[in-house]
Amino acid sequence: xxxxxxxxxxxxxxxxxxxxxxxxxxxxxxxxxxxxxxxxxxxxxxxxxxxxxxxxxxxxxxxxxxxxxxxxxxxxxxxxxxxxxxxxxxxxxxxxxxxxxxxxxxxxxxxxxxxxxxxxxxxxxxxxxxxxxxxxxxxxxxxxx
Numbered sequence: 151x152x153x154x155x156x157x158x159x160x161x162x163x164x165x166x167x168x169x170x171x172x173x174x175x176x177x178x179x180x181x182x183x184x185x186x187x188x189x190x191x192x193x194x195x196x197x198x199x200x201x202x203x204x205x206x207x208x209x210x211x212x213x214x215x216x217x218x219x220x221x222x223x224x225x226x227x228x229x230x231x232x233x234x235x236x237x238x239x240x241x242x243x244x245x246x247x248x249x250x251x252x253x254x255x256x257x258x259x260x261x262x263x264x265x266x267x268x269x270x271x272x273x274x275x276x277x278x279x280x281x282x283x284x285x286x287x288x289x290x291x292x293x294x295x
Contacts, residue, residue: 164221168228172199193233193274200229237276242284245272250288258289 154173157165175195180187187195203226210218237245246268253263264285272281 164224165228168225172196172229172232175199190273196229196232197274200226200233203229234275237272239280239284242272242276242281243288246281246284246288250285250292255289255292257292258286261285261289264289 151173154166154169157169172195175198176187176192179191179195203222207219207222207226210216210222246264249264249268249271250260253260253267255261255264265282268281268285269278
């Protein structure tokens with residue numbers, strides 16, 4: 151809310167509209183769930199909004215609409231300020247190795263043991279498909295050794 155007030159004082163229309171949109175999404179989710187959202191749930195809402203902007207950017211590029219691409223990119227930049235920095239592949243691998251050791255995974259068949267725990271641990275900081283790729287690679291290498 152402080153950021154919204156600041157954006158209004160500075161006349162930053164893009165920032166103001168993005169913050170209002172996210173705030174409305176959060177309030178709607180709170181109404182639907184009939185309780186305040188925790189930090190993880192708020193981050194998921196912001197991530198969803200960011201993904202929608204990424205999808206829009208891709209579509210507008212296909213449609214050769216550079217004016218709309220620039221608008222979406224500016225809004226995406228505002229959203230990204232509220233998300234934690236994404237983890238590097240090395241950080242994901244380290245976390246995956248730790249979870250693989252904890253659950254005693256021995257190969258690709260044990261992926262079902264590793265993924266739920268790792269996804270919960272890395273939620274909001276790494277994309278599911280990247281986590282999946284790292285786990286698949288590490289578990290495949292376990293059978294090779």
